[in-house]
Amino acid sequence: MAKKRKITIKQYLSAVLRVMRHSFGLAPSSAIFKAMDSIIQAILPIATTYFAALTTTFLVEAYSGAEGASEKAILYVMLTSVFGVFSLVWSGATSVISQKTRYTINSAIEDEMILQLSRLPFEMYDDKETIDLYDKAKRFSHFFGYVFNTIGDIFSSFIGAIGSIVALSLITPYLSFIILLAVLPGLIIQMRLTHKQIQHWEGSLVTRRRRFHIGKLLMESRKMSEMRVYGVAKYLVGLFKELRDIEKKEDIRIEIKSTWQRSLADIIGALVELGALIWIALQIIDRAQPVGQFVYVQQLVSRALAQMGNLADRMASIDEDLANLVDYHKFMELPTVDDSGHELQKAPEEISLKSVYFTYPKTKKQVLKDISIDIKRGDHVAIVGENGAGKSTLIKLIMGLYKPTDGDIYVDRQKLSDVNQESWHKRIALLGQEFIIYEACNLRENITLGDVSKEPTDHLVDRAVEAAELGEVIDDLERGDKTYVQRWMADETSDTKATELSGGQYQRLALARNFYRDAPIVILDEPTSAIDALAESRIFDRLFVSKKTIIAISHRLSTIEKADVVYMMKNGAIVESGKASRLIEQRGEFYKMFSSQIKKP
Ligand SMILES: Nc1ncnc2c1ncn2[C@@H]1O[C@H](COP(=O)(O)OP(=O)(O)O)[C@@H](O)[C@H]1O
Ligand SMILES: [Mg+2]
CATH class of the missing domain: 3.40.50.300 (P-loop containing nucleotide triphosphate hydrolases)
Structure with missing residues (x-):
């Protein structure tokens, strides 16, 4: 059983801070924009609701013949719609900018990690702990931009919820207080669910890794031939399914277990909303509040509840990623080979x-x-x-x-x-037992990668090809050394040719690369x-x-x-x-x- 990894509030906050600091460092303008966006997203709906409520009030007054009320009603209708249009335009713009931000930040983090991986002392590649750490850290890096956005959303939900509650307290403080109480159970249930999911995720590392490797193996045509002859392909498919099910079943079990708890929390929320609406309705009937307040209360209560629910959801959803953040930092702080x-x-x-x-x-x-x-x-x-x-x-x-x-x-x-x-x-020019074939590159590039510091010339390439006796292989190819060395690289539309070589021919290719290096x-x-x-x-x-x-x-x-x-x-x-x-x-x-x-x- 994996060690429990509970993330404390303090760790949570410090992780959030780290994400924000890091994001700001990587893309300052995006970070500032996101902060602004969060505030606007939170405040705008409250303002819209406010004007909608006023519109309703004045409409009712105009209906009963009050003087000057109709002009005001029309004015507020227009204001409400201006806010509505602004909202639409704003959220359209933000979704584009968010995408770009996510890309900027994600790629910066990815680059950082790959660079770090390539600078580790060699023996660390043999070390399981390092590889585990990299695994978790990588997972975090993929989600970094997402975490960054989610933190923005959390901030926005938080302000939105608090804003709605403050706005409600303008009518009566009791209303705000009861709503705060009503959202608590939901928050707690969501947090607990996530903790369980994290633990499960951490505990199933080996299962996941086995499944990943089998999945990869089943896609490699070269290996498939041996697996089929040995009759293991079918067996492996079975194993793959089994491993996947083990992982997923536990996830679903945890989810089901908490479903009824969540339903209970939802019911509490709905009852509170109903109570608030009955209360405001009675107030309006008693003429203690203007008619528009019904819209106001109805909108704000449902908004406060929804935003609180959102807050819990979002916090829970990045809980796991923030836990991985710790690993990310550990990984980035691993010693690298010094170039002194x-x-x-x-x-x-x-x-x-x-x-x-x-x-x-x-x-x-x-x-x-x-x-x-x-x-x-x-x-x-x-x-x-x-x-x-x-x-x-x-x-x-x-x-x-x-x-x-x-x-x-x-x-x-x-x-x-x-x-x-x-x-x-x-x-040194090294040709190891497990030599590399760069499948993403063509034959020529596979040779010139032997020395990326010199400008490749036909003369240098030809010399290496000759020394490794690769000439005949290349001459037989329609595209010569521009041919890719892995069949799936072929593409009709871009007229890209690819070929599969024999084991000995691949080895000659690697040998040509070694000779090209001319060390x-x-x-x-x-x-x-x-x-x-x-x-x-x-x-x-x-x-x-x-x-x-x-x-x-x-x-x-x-x-x-x-x-x-x-x-x-x-x-x-x-x-x-x-x-x-x-x-x-x-x-x-x-x-x-x-x-x-x-x-x-
Ligand atoms: N990365 C490694 N970690 C631990 N043991 C290793 C590792 N690589 C090789 N060995 C062990 O070192 C011994 C020598 O291996 P190796 O040098 O590859 O032999 P050779 O090249 O002579 O066939 C073997 O017993 C092998 O199991
Ligand atoms: Mg050996």
Whole structure:
């Protein structure tokens, strides 16, 4: 069961204040306009009612022949209608401006959050708490503009209700007092309902996340083929429904439970209204009040009740969002990677790892043990080992994405943790095991994203395409490298073409991006696992004649043999190192692992 997260009045008010301060900072003119709008929306109907009441009074007087009453009646009719027209025009204008305000504020918040997400220390992406926090904070950010508007509405309902009650007290203070009493139960019931809903929402995070992932999976055609062959698609649809129902049923149960309470509150409100109307009717019959006061009381009482109801509704509706605001602020205050540190001015001459140990945060298993290696500029290094040996982890540490738990990594005798990350990453072209295909981009963009700091030219793109042997693929396409790489991007109306590539072709595309980057250090983590052996051999032949520093993880002996030095990893430690030919002669771990690929004489 999730921890109860009740938001206190103090937290509520301070959250409201924060939203207002933040909105004002982001869009000052919109914020001022909204405040003005709230006041006008609250006062205008009261003024209209006032004139409508006067109109009625003078109409009755004119009807009974009183002198001068008819002119006044007509005058007030006109005034009432002027107010009415003004009301209409005003609310038309505000709805447009509100939309724009919401857009301005929402997008500012969204940008802020995405930027913050992209600046978190890398290991935080692995941290469940951070991701949970982001989830909740994101939810808040989507609703920020809405919350801002709702706060305006709350303010407006509040002034509207208070205004009506004050206006009623001009007739008799009792009336105002009774109405205040009548709206209390409704307010309390609404607040309690919301608290229950928040708790439910918080408690069902895992259910919701599972459902989300299944929903996403079911929409991916590539994954669908495996799921259908395994016969799990139907099973997953069932699970999806089940998860959705669990979530919704509880919501409905809470709603039903409070329905009768709310009906009771409504009945109390209706009775109070009836009492007030009977009272004013009797007063008018006794000639203690003018006839128009019936309109006045009827309008104001129903308005006071409606506005109070509105107030409760609105307050309750943003209660949950305000609770998420706390998470939003927590998220925005997470530490980000600082961009200070020693700037690398040129490609480093040496990378050295000195007795590096590593354990992933919040886990126990030592993934790297006492790793010491020196990589000089221009070295071609291969890292080999079974799945789970720690190869990819080693690369993540060299990239500076994680810090060693013990030991240090140096770049030109400078501790890597003291080196400015951006200046380090600029020197590296990485192709990870889980490479990215930018589905929102065409083939060419997928390549030029390798280095967004340089102006793309045909020459640079062609060179990368050639090195990754992607030319044939592109030549076969009607639109060449302007083709999108995900079939659903195709569009007849805008004549946009898209294609689906094979696994190996996608990998070549990612490889082309890596080559396009043209960095002095190239890191490749099983970059050719889906590429056929001959092509891999050719690609690496070309790569290994370059003067670049290369760190490559591969399972193919023909590739490994090209490296100057091979590091064989086992259970997080380096167990053998040297040229492949020497390691084969040694008849040790390396020989054992690659024996099936070694040509027997
Ligand atoms: N983000 C992570 N959090 C916790 N453990 C991880 C993470 N990534 C990898 N591991 C663990 O670290 C070990 C080494 O993984 P990895 O470096 O990916 O191996 P390799 O690349 O050699 O196949 C494995 O036991 C794996 O379960
Ligand atoms: Mg790996």
